[in-house]
Amino acid sequence: MSEIAEIIDSLENRIEKLFTKINSLERDSISLKAQLSDAASVIQKQSEEISKLKSECESLKMTNSLLGGEENKRDTKLKINSLIREIDYCIAQLSD
Numbered sequence: 722m723s724e725i726a727e728i729i730d731s732l733e734n735r736i737e738k739l740f741t742k743i744n745s746l747e748r749d750s751i752s753l754k755a756q757l758s759d760a761a762s763v764i765q766k767q768s769e770e771i772s773k774l775k776s777e778c779e780s781l782k783m784t785n786s787l788l789g790g791e792e793n794k795r796d797t798k799l800k801i802n803s804l805i806r807e808i809d810y811c812i813a814q815l816s817d
Contacts, residue, residue, distance in 0.1 A: 783800070 788797075
């Protein structure tokens with residue numbers, strides 16, 4: 722009979738350890754989910770910042786080429802020609 726009691730005590734101890742481990746894993750899971758959410762938020766903010774900076778960079782490149790620096794003369798001429806074509810097209814559309 723004492724062997725059965727020892728087996729039951731052993732099982733109870735194992736079950737208690739399992740419950741403790743489950744609770745610990747649940748806490749870890751909640752913590753990791755919070756960290757994942759924070760990381761996703763940071764990634765979203767950084768993506769928006771990257772898009773904004775890319776847009777600013779393109780605007781600065783356009784401005785620089787329109788200002789006519791020596792290294793950008795060709796780009797400036799091409800952009801001016803493109804703008805003139807667009808203006809001519811708009812005038813032609815208005816004339817019709």
